[in-house]
Amino acid sequence: MDEGFELRLIDALQPVRGFALAQGIYHLFSSGLYERIEGGPQSVREVAALLEFDAARTSGFLRYLANENYVTLSGDTVALTEKGRALGPYRPWYELLVGGYAETFQQVTDVLRGKGYATRDGRLVGIGSCGMSAYDALPLVRELMSDLPAAPASIVDLGCGDGTFLTGLVGDSGTVTGIGVDPYAPEESAAEGVRFVRSGATDYVRRSADPDAEPDAQQLCLAAFLLQEVLEQEGRGAVVELVRGALRRSGHLAVVEVDHRPADPQVMRHGLGLAYYNPYYLLHVLTEQRLETERFWQDLFDEAGARMVSRRVVDPRVDSTGLEVGYLLTRQEGAAR
Template identity: 90%
Template sequence: MDEGFELRLIEALQPVRGFALAQGIYHLFSSGLYERIADGPQSVQEVAAALELDAARTSGFLRYLANENYVTLRGDTVALTEKGRGLGPYRPWYELLVGGYAETFQQVTHVLRGKGYASRDGRLVGIGSCGISAYDALPLVRELMSDLPATPDSIVDLGCGDGTFLADLVGDSGTVTGIGVDPYAPEESSAAGLDFVRSGATDYVRNTVASDAEPDSSGLCLAAFLLQEILEQEGRSAVVELVRAALRHSGHLAVVEVDHRPADPQVMQHGLGLAYYNPYYLLHVLTEQRLETDQFWQDLFREAGASVVSRRVVDPRVDSTGLEVGYLLSRQGGAAQ
């Protein structure tokens, strides 16, 4: 065996290290350990007892994270390192990519063989997506709403996930009511003026627009990362009809989507391009979601009889790739199509 083998082995195993570490960080959050030890150094025995965890296994898990410098473990006392504390704001990315899509990555070969779509944990995908949105899509939608002629009376969030995105928007003003629609929506809301419906977006919009209720011309419909789902699962015509129906129901529709540019070296060699968008693009090849280009969406909006009132991208201090795009749509000529 040549002397360079061990060095090459170490390099070759770095993706395995990353795989294990991503799982470890996700479970540091999901187990409740992160919040528990964020308050300061504590006994592993006490922490394990409080969280109903096996103490010996918890100690071994924390030793693993200590070797990666996310916690310190001195005797029976555990504490977060500065590096560990720095993880807090980025929890949603782990909830989405590791929690929501862990099973997806296990099915790559199966899907490559044409055996249908890969599965995912829809509940965790919704939680992670809403958490990430607090940094990118939520401020983006607020900017789009600033382009409205007036503050909407109501917001219908189609594909609301765990509802936190909509709750933040409704909470911005005490006079706006909200309805969140999602198969994984909360069963009930504890906030006044906020209701949830467990339903698919197309069924909800179709049934609502077909009802006798008067359209809310001063309302806003929201479709954040939703059209990509409908495009793959129900086809282009279903997306066109959803846009038309949403605009018949409300005066405006806000859409957030990700521009599909996986072969563009300008963005794919960007740090966030490799760290986030490269796996994000891969996941969308495997699951029932279809990303499309900015031009594709703008052409589809015209086909649906919608005008783009404004187009915005995420604050470059959060994401400077320009890949996440928001559109504020209205009906062409102010009439239903």
Template identity: 50%
Template sequence: MQPDFEQRLISAIQPIRHFFLAQCIEFAMSSGLLTRLSEPSPTDVDGLAKDLNLHPERLTGLLRYLEGEGIVTDSEGVPAITAKGRELLEFRPWYELLIGGYGATLRELPEVMADRKRFASRNGTMVGLGSCGMSRFDAVPLVKRLITRLPEPPSALVDLGCGDGTFLLDLCEGGSPGIGVDPTAGSIDNARRAAAERGMSDQVSFVNATAEDYMAQVKAEAVGAPCFVTAFSLQEVLEQQGRGATVEVVRTALASAPGAHLAIVEVDHRPLDPAVLRHGLGNAYYNPYYFLHRITEQRLETRGFWEELIAEAGGYVVACLTTAPEVDSTGLELGFLVRGH
């Protein structure tokens, strides 16, 4: 036996440790446990179990585990969240997307890796929830900056692939009317609930449909200048319906009314770029993000690809921006403001 066996073992199984940890953190978030522990009124394990509809013995086991990872304290008395746990809660949307949305995806690798025609499944509702939550930090500010480049305020914002609706609701807070479109019924239910909670149900409506189906029934308007928004949704049309259908979605949006614009947010596909792989966020987030999009029914492409597709659809790029560097300095998330010729 080599003298450094134990140290090499500890190093080798760190990915297993983090696999378990990510799963348990996501459950602690989605079950409401971490939120409950962060509230000012502490309670013991039995009280927590009753509040959260969990079995007290199993909850104790989870709390012990989380205490071992420095996320909670006093797991068998009156548990409390640590500063590390509070920090995790701030980044909850990333857990909702990658663990809640794609947690079961990798279990399907044996099937999908052998057959290009098969795709791994995902939890569309959780993907939408996580994506919209993350967008408050990056894509929403990016689209708001694009909207300031419009020659006049849009007559309406139409979000194609709206997820849980919070992305569109954030964009419409200034008073713009909005329409959200998404193919996942659970996401539309969440969106309507969110609009009601924010008192915006009369201002923003939601439609359960795919982007291509919705755009197929859009009639050209003689007045008004809507701004359509596709944040990470054209990649789905591209893989599921092909390039021609994607071009048609863009073309229809730009032809819907004189002065209509389209704000597109996509991720530049640069999986082997050394600058990406050396970047902390590139390695921690975009590297797994790239792989997940290879095995699920989505297709990432390069900036040049999207610029060519926009031109094919009869549009031109008014502006191309990326995220604020204090949030994401990779420059991989691209926002295009597009208008028809």
């Protein structure tokens, strides 16, 4: 065996290390351990008892994280390191990519063989997506709302996930009401003025949009990362009708989508391009979602009789790729109903 084999082995195993570590960090959050030790050093046995965990296994899991420098473990005492504490704001990315899509990546070969779409955990995808949106899509939609002629009286969030995105928008004013529509929507809302409907977006809009009525000028419809789902599952015609129907019932429609540029070296050389968008692009090849280019969406909006009021991108301090794009739409004058 040559002298360099071990070094090459170490390098070759770094993706495996990353795979295990992503799982470990996700379960640090999802197990409740992170919250228990976030306040300061704790007894492993006491924390395990509170969470109804096996103490020896909990200690072994925490030892693994200690070796990766996310916690310190001294005897029976565990605490977060500075590196571990710094993870807190990024929990939603782990909920989305590891919690929501872990099973997706396990099905790559089956999908390549044409055995249908890969599955995902829709509930965790919704939770992760809504959590991430607090940093990117939610401020982006607020900027789009600043381009409205007047503040909306109501917001209809098509594809609302766990509802936190909509609750965040409604809670900004205290006077705006909201309707969240999603197959995985909560059964009840803890926020005043917000209610949820468990339904697919296209069915809901088809039932609720009156072609003979004038659009409600005080209502905003929202489709954040929704059109990509409808496009793959129901086809381009269904997306056109969804946009058209949303603008039949509401004065404006806010859309957030991701520009599809996986072959663009400028994107793939970007740090966030490789850390986030490269796996994000891959999972969209595998699941019932279809990303498209900005040109595609703009042509589709035009076909649906929509006029673009404004276009904005995410704050570059959060994401400087410019790939996450928001559009504020209204009906073209004389557009067919």
